[in-house]
Amino acid sequence: MSSSLSFPKISTKNLLGELIDLPQGFEGEWNIVLVAFRRNHQELVDSWVSWLEDLSGVRPEILFYEIPALRQLWTPVRPFIDGGMASAIRDPKILGRTLTFYGSLKNVTQPLEINDQKTIALFLVNQSGRVLWRGSGAYSLESADEISKVLNSMTSSRKKEEKE
Numbered sequence: 001m002s003s004s005l006s007f008p009k010i011s012t013k014n015l016l017g018e019l020i021d022l023p024q025g026f027e028g029e030w031n032i033v034l035v036a037f038r039r040n041h042q043e044l045v046d047s048w049v050s051w052l053e054d055l056s057g058v059r060p061e062i063l064f065y066e067i068p069a070l071r072q073l074w075t076p077v078r079p080f081i082d083g084g085m086a087s088a089i090r091d092p093k094i095l096g097r098t099l100t101f102y103g104s105l106k107n108v109t110q111p112l113e114i115n116d117q118k119t120i121a122l123f124l125v126n127q128s129g130r131v132l133w134r135g136s137g138a139y140s141l142e143s144a145d146e147i148s149k150v151l152n153s154m155t156s157s158r159k160k161e162e163k164e
Helices: 039-058 072-089 092-097 141-163
Strands: 010-014 019-022 030-036 062-071 099-103 121-126 131-136
Touching: 010 092, 030 039, 030 141, 039 062, 062 072, 062 092, 072 092, 072 099, 121 141, 131 141
Parallel strands: 030 062, 062 099
Antiparallel strands: 010 019, 010 099, 030 121, 121 131
């Protein structure tokens, strides 16, 4: 499913404490972004991790990020929340790809047309921030196949351009 959306300009911090402005802070040629809104969404995010790690292991130009999006009212306790997540995770690779956003959720939901915060939203984003695919929910073979098809078509397009 192709899209004309662009990833919004938002400021995040990874769990290593580094400020990362998005979308320019996405480091992959293609980036798969999982946006979660509730603590219990971690289970949904985790359902994707094995497939995403395998994919990025085979295709290093593809990176993925987890973005817990929290309302502005949680900003004063950000060090406590982020610190709690970091101490539970400990793996520097995961800490680096987990980018917390604190602010008005409309800054994320409106530009990405997220209408359901009861589940996670997934996006395939290129280096310039253009959303190439979007989906939601736990890992499914159907969604993974859709992402793979878009990635394969992007790779084919790039190879054609390089030959010309």
